[in-house]
Amino acid sequence: MKQQTLLMIKPDAVQRNFIGRIIERLETAGFQIVQMKMVHLTVARAREFYEVHEGKPFLEELVAFMSSSPIVAIALEKENAVADLRELVGATNPAEAACGTIRQCFAIDMGKNSVHASDSPENAAVEIRFHFA
Numbered sequence: 001m002k003q004q005t006l007l008m009i010k011p012d013a014v015q016r017n018f019i020g021r022i023i024e025r026l027e028t029a030g031f032q033i034v035q036m037k038m039v040h041l042t043v044a045r046a047r048e049f050y051e052v053h054e055g056k057p058f059l060e061e062l063v064a065f066m067s068s069s070p071i072v073a074i075a076l077e078k079e080n081a082v083a084d085l086r087e088l089v090g091a092t093n094p095a096e097a098a099c100g101t102i103r104q105c106f107a108i109d110m111g112k113n114s115v116h117a118s119d120s121p122e123n124a125a126v127e128i129r130f131h132f133a
């Protein structure tokens with residue numbers, strides 16, 4: 001069954017000119033780009049996106065980072081898109097990400113980990129609506 005998910009290319013990857021290389025990996029893996037935009041999130045919008053992490057110790061740093069410079073938001077479609085994208089992206093901490101994953105190849109550390117990927121079909125729907133309402 002075709003499914004949609006959301007990927008964001010985070011500021012660290014945009015700043016280091018990795019947009020093209022990350023998109024190439026998505027397309028090579030069979031993801032269809034259905035919507036895409038570059039956007040500079042405000043602090044308030046970044047906080048809204050990550051409201052599920054309210055109260056977590058890393059939230060303030062995450063919000064500051066995600067609003068520090070532009071990101072690229074991409075809605076993707078594929079069979080089993082949510083789980084397959086999480087696998088392509090790799091573990092949150094790049095030091096623990098599997099070989100060949102986007103985070104293992106491009107990320108700097110746990111905070112500057114180059115990409116966001118939705119973690120469930122329900123959250124994917126919310127996150128796609130957030131960027132492409």
Ligand code: UDP
Binds near residue numbers: 058062111116
């Ligand atoms: N994060 C962090 N420190 C942590 C956990 C998470 O800086 O201890 C950041 C990291 O950039 C991560 C984001 O917060 O991508 C959201 O965390 P989540 O647990 O949802 O990880 P993800 O779903 O992105 O792998």
Ligand code: MG
Binds near residue numbers: 117119
């Ligand atoms: Mg998450």
